[in-house]
Amino acid sequence: MKNLILFGPPAAGKGTQAKRLVDSHQMIQLSTGDMLRAAVASRSPLGLKVAGIMERGELVSDEVVIALIEERLPEAEATGGAIFDGFPRTLAQAEALDFMLKGRGAQIDKVVRLKVDDAALLERIAGRFAESGRPDDNPDSFKVRLVAYNTQTAPLLPYYQGQGKLVEVDGMGSIEDVADAIDRALAG
Ligand code: AMP
Numbered sequence: 001m002k003n004l005i006l007f008g009p010p011a012a013g014k015g016t017q018a019k020r021l022v023d024s025h026q027m028i029q030l031s032t033g034d035m036l037r038a039a040v041a042s043r044s045p046l047g048l049k050v051a052g053i054m055e056r057g058e059l060v061s062d063e064v065v066i067a068l069i070e071e072r073l074p075e076a077e078a079t080g081g082a083i084f085d086g087f088p089r090t091l092a093q094a095e096a097l098d099f100m101l102k103g104r105g106a107q108i109d110k111v112v113r114l115k116v117d118d119a120a121l122l123e124r125i126a127g128r129f130a131e132s133g134r135p136d137d138n139p140d141s142f143k144v145r146l147v148a149y150n151t152q153t154a155p156l157l158p159y160y161q162g163q164g165k166l167v168e169v170d171g172m173g174s175i176e177d178v179a180d181a182i183d184r185a186l187a188g
Pocket residue numbers: 010032033034036053054055057058059060061062065085086087088089090093136145
């Protein structure tokens with residue numbers, strides 16, 4: 001089983017690249033954001049609990065997202081591996097993921113960091129505000145999401161660097177250019 005993390009700030013293109021990797025490799029995409037949005041759409045108890053948190057751009061509790069991922073690990077194992085997209089976002093989540101995978105005789109193999117500068121991110125997200133339909137794609141929530149990334153998620157980079165798993169990819173090019181750069185990073 002091969003397991004990858006796509007790492008980067010909001011609007012860096014993680015979801016787009018994860019979907020492409022699913023098509024070209026035998027892996028499934030595990031996006032906690034997608035799982036949570038599905039819960040909100042279905043108005044499940046979990047959805048009702050997290051809707052406001054997500055809309056504001058804050059992080060949902062570690063406990064909730066760790067449980068969502070744990071549920072899907074058997075499916076990932078059966079498929080050949082997972083592309084984690086938007087998870088982990090805190091050190092507690094990263095440690096829980098390592099622990100859960102270890103229990104299944106697996107591990108994270110690589111962490112691909114998409115590097116995008118802040119100005120480009122803001123430009124990208126401004127284009128998305130109008131058409132995305134996501135309640136957290138607005139200037140106020142995006143600011144909160146960026147702060148959450150910088151304060152709670154970016155500190156994971158040294159964690160994975162220390163494990164020798166971090167590869168960095170320029171996330172500023174076209175979708176195809178970034179996809180090629182990811183392929184090169186994974187092959188290397
Ligand atoms: P995303 O689609 O990955 O940008 O996630 C959308 C929103 O879902 C985030 O702004 C958080 O509110 C919530 N979320 C998704 N993944 C996580 C996670 N791993 N930890 C905490 N909150 C998350």
